[in-house]
Amino acid sequence: MFRPDAAHLRRWVRSPKGLFAGILLLLTLPSAHVAGWALVLPPLAAAILVAMLLDLPLLRWRDGSWSLPDGALLTGWLVGLVLSPYVGWRVAAATGALGIVAKHLLRVKRANVLNPAAAGLVASYFAFDTGQNWWGALPELPTAWIALVLVTAAFMTWRLNKLTLALAFLGVHFTLATVAAYLGDPARVAELYRAPDVHMALFFAGFMATDPPTSPPHPREQLHYGAIAALAGFLLYLSVGAVYFLLGGLLVANLWEGGRKWRRVRARRAPAR
Numbered sequence: 001m002f003r004p005d006a007a008h009l010r011r012w013v014r015s016p017k018g019l020f021a022g023i024l025l026l027l028t029l030p031s032a033h034v035a036g037w038a039l040v041l042p043p044l045a046a047a048i049l050v051a052m053l054l055d056l057p058l059l060r061w062r063d064g065s066w067s068l069p070d071g072a073l074l075t076g077w078l079v080g081l082v083l084s085p086y087v088g089w090r091v092a093a094a095t096g097a098l099g100i101v102a103k104h105l106l107r108v109k110r111a112n113v114l115n116p117a118a119a120g121l122v123a124s125y126f127a128f129d130t131g132q133n134w135w136g137a138l139p140e141l142p143t144a145w146i147a148l149v150l151v152t153a154a155f156m157t158w159r160l161n162k163l164t165l166a167l168a169f170l171g172v173h174f175t176l177a178t179v180a181a182y183l184g185d186p187a188r189v190a191e192l193y194r195a196p197d198v199h200m201a202l203f204f205a206g207f208m209a210t211d212p213p214t215s216p217p218h219p220r221e222q223l224h225y226g227a228i229a230a231l232a233g234f235l236l237y238l239s240v241g242a243v244y245f246l247l248g249g250l251l252v253a254n255l256w257e258g259g260r261k262w263r264r265v266r267a268r269r270a271p272a273r
Helices: 006-014 016-035 037-063 070-082 089-105 116-128 143-159 163-183 186-193 197-207 219-239 245-269
Strands: none
Touching: 006 016, 016 037, 016 070, 016 143, 016 197, 037 070, 037 089, 070 089, 070 116, 089 116, 116 245, 143 163, 143 197, 163 186, 163 197, 163 219, 186 197, 197 245, 219 245
């Protein structure tokens, strides 16, 4: 059970979720200063608050005790940093809620299958035709600021032992784009090498594809997972060109990993022969 005292808070700040929250704050401050606090704060706060308020009783029902909905905090924060702030706070709140619903609907044992932020953002695109400009990845700041995204993403992947996954995704993503440029129309994929798409790819690889509950822990599976996410996302980009192509590719990889977990659980439950 969560106890909101100083010792527990210190341990949480040093945990992966606490470190991730600190990194998201580090990225939010400069990007919100440039975009304008009055514009970005209402949808960002709405996404976070609604996600946490919805997740709190669901965790109590699932676990039988009250706990801090810190996963929902990160889900709502990611939603707020990816959505265009012009969608308004009501749509941002609904998107955060959709992510939490997806988190609890599809599970293998105690782990959710779909990345909540990605699921909420894709569902919101179809439900509300939402825009996504990934303003939290600093695309509106001078080019040198991309170093902050790169360094913090590299630290997070190292801390989670998911560096193989992130490199596999980025390697396949940019290899496919390069091959497509040589074999087809370079103008069609040129934007993948410019802002905001480069910022999107780095932010996505470091902070979304590496989500511990929905991504594999072992390097071999991480190679497959990262490659599947990149390939599926690139095919979405070429076929429909929708803004959610990275997130859609991630959901495909989530389903692949969820199927692998389900088969492993089923094999363990099978009677010995």
